[in-house]
Amino acid sequence: MRRDVAALLDEHGRTYADQAGITLRDEPSPLYCLLVLATLSSAPISADVAAATARELFGAGWRTPERMRGATWQQRVDALGRGGYRRYDERTATTLEESAALLLERHGGDLRRLRRDADGDRESLLAALQELPRIGPTGAGIFCREVQAVWPEVAPFFDERGLARAEELGLPTDPADLAGTVGGDPAEVARLSAALVRSALAGGRGGD
Known part of the structure; x- marks a missing residue:
């Protein structure tokens, strides 16, 4: 599961704040x-x-x-x-x-x-x-x-779209358990939350 999450973060783990130029x-x-x-x-x-x-x-x-x-x-x-x-x-x-x-x-x-x-x-x-x-x-x-x-x-905050995508990917749908896949660090939880949304928008394909 952790390997799956790591791959998800590698492909989709850019926050929208970062994309907008917000540090x-x-x-x-x-x-x-x-x-x-x-x-x-x-x-x-x-x-x-x-x-x-x-x-x-x-x-x-x-x-x-x-x-x-x-x-x-x-x-x-x-x-x-x-x-x-x-x-x-x-x-x-x-x-x-x-x-x-x-x-x-x-x-x-x-x-x-x-x-x-x-x-x-x-x-x-x-x-x-x-x-x-x-x-x-x-x-x-x-x-x-x-x-x-x-x-x-x-934290941990995941919206409905992110949790639905987590279920599709076979990941936990309980927010605390899902956050645990990245060690519970709030910054990484934010990345995972964004990655799930981006993955859902991409429909399982590369890109956003």
């Missing part, structure tokens, strides 16, 4: 960037487009809610379009501004405050995330799937 740390800017990625990924588009679009936004210098809110609506629309996010660019340009404003108002622009308010309870964290614009259950799940690498209390 994830428990600091305000990378956590905000992860929220942006989760917001983009909440639309019915491919993960590759969401990651490419996130890179465009971050490349424009909008790695904090202050800078995102300070950009003009048209600047955000243009960056979203460059990333391939064209069907939802105008609506999302507004959403990103609203999200940044709400994050600044409620949490001082720092998602660690939202974490602290959740007091280590994952369900409370998921609920709090869904109070932000366009973050529904899917977006909150994406955020938790990635953030568990730096917020250990979230």
Whole structure:
């Protein structure tokens, strides 16, 4: 089983945060960037487009809610379009501004405050995330799937698609047992969670 997991990680074990150019740390800017990625990924588009679009936004210098809110609506629309996010660019340009404003108002622009308010309870964290614009259950799940690498209390987190893929591959479907296949290290659990989703999207074939 461990060999199977190692092969899965070798082929699909890149986190979506890494693909989007986010060096994830428990600091305000990378956590905000992860929220942006989760917001983009909440639309019915491919993960590759969401990651490419996130890179465009971050490349424009909008790695904090202050800078995102300070950009003009048209600047955000243009960056979203460059990333391939064209069907939802105008609506999302507004959403990103609203999200940044709400994050600044409620949490001082720092998602660690939202974490602290959740007091280590994952369900409370998921609920709090869904109070932000366009973050529904899917977006909150994406955020938790990635953030568990730096917020250990979230681990082990696997979404329904990942657990379904684990079952298809003959791996444990209990989250704790599944995490045990990589030694329970939160960073490796995050990689495994992403790998299962990528493998499911690839349909058992190479690539994503």
